[in-house]
Amino acid sequence: MQTVWAPFFARPGRASFRREIWTTPDQDQVAVDWIDAPPCAPVVILFHGLGSSSRGHYALALAVALRQRGWAGCFINFRGCGGIDNRLPRSYHAGDSAEIAWMLEKVARLLPDRQRYAVGVSLGGNALLKYLGEQGNDAERVLSKAAGVCAPIDLVATAEFLQKGSVRFYNRYFLISMKKTARRFQRRYPEMANWSRVFSARNLYDFDEYFTAPVHGFAGAQVFWEKGSSAPLLRHISLPTLLLHSMDDPIVPIASVRSAVLSPAITPCITEHGGHVGFMTGPFPGHLGWLPNTLLEYFEGRNRDE
Structure with a gap:
């Protein structure tokens, strides 16, 4: 119910974005939507799921939470998403960690003096986690923390x-x-x-x-x-990373998450309910604030420690 209700009936709130078009290293294009904030504010980079965009229900809910905190947001639409066609005969996919790499490097160059956090949701979560495992310690050059939400870390098991x-x-x-x-x-x-x-x-x-x-x-x-699949690489992640799943996810089998070998840098969080990127709370028709608030509180933890 949460999986279906959250994107179609819940009210995530309204958000206004500033759009940029980035040229990829192979001369394609992607749309990037920004939530602007003061110059020193942290920035959260969002990678969406299959068939979604920066207008997904979880993206809008995160945008609202960022504005409330005075943080910036960089919501990257994969190739062909976000209302624009890409220029090359290729699409995006769950294992495209190379795409994640150049995008994060670009944000780091644009905002070198800010705390940078990344969130990958579903397909975007697997791609982000794969990137983090491949990069190991080197990921700390571009990010302070990361989170994967309902990521299909074992694509074979999910299919x-x-x-x-x-x-x-x-x-x-x-x-x-x-x-x-x-x-x-x-x-x-x-x-x-x-x-x-x-x-x-x-x-x-x-x-x-x-x-x-x-x-x-x-x-x-x-x-x-x-x-x-990112599962074989999770043991190599050194960046502090939240791995968030729900036991009643009807898309990602929770057994594939429980059986994964995690590095000490990963904080696993498996909720009893939440569906696939639902995580609704409150009375009818439901609120979507739990997920963005949980993510931002996790990211804020490092700042409090320091």
């Missing part, structure tokens, strides 16, 4: 989980969203993929087998999931 029982609904939901995005690519890049196979996909495996994997240089869906 298998989505084929079971009642949660197949989410498999269909994601598939419809991804095919809609793929049609935008088809119109601009007819040679990009085997489109008949892409649009005949019946599950996430088929879609990743015929689109995500070949477009991004992987031999197939299974290889993409194995190489893109």
Whole structure:
């Protein structure tokens, strides 16, 4: 219920952004939406989930919380998201830690004197955690702390989980969203993929087998999931990182989270309820303040210690 209710019916509040268009290292483009704040205020960098953007319910709730604290926000839309098409025949994916790397380096250059914190939600959470594991101590050059929210750290386990029982609904939901995005690519890049196979996909495996994997240089869906998962790298994270999940998440199997080997720098937090990036509280129709407040309180902890 929280998974469905939060994005469609809860009221996250209103937020106004200042938009920039960044050019990527390979001459593509992404939209970046800012919450401005005083020059010395900390900045929170948000990486969204699959099919979402800086206008997602959790993004708007975080934007409201940042304004209340007087903090800045840098909400990065992945390629093709946020209302603009990208220029190249490629998309974004859960294992694209290289994309995370250049984005964080750019924010560090733009705001060198601020405390910088990063949040990755769902797909963006796995990509961020993968980056942190790959970078080890070097991540501390660009960030003070990080958080992964409902991240599918084991992509193989998550894909298998989505084929079971009642949660197949989410498999269909994601598939419809991804095919809609793929049609935008088809119109601009007819040679990009085997489109008949892409649009005949019946599950996430088929879609990743015929689109995500070949477009991004992987031999197939299974290889993409194995190489893109952050779970094997969590033991190498040295940056203080919050790993937040819910036991009743209908998309990310909690067993895959509990079985992961975590570094001492990671603070795991598994709530009893919350769904997949729901975390609603209060009376009907519900409030979305728990998640952003939890994240910001975690980030503020280092400042208090220092």
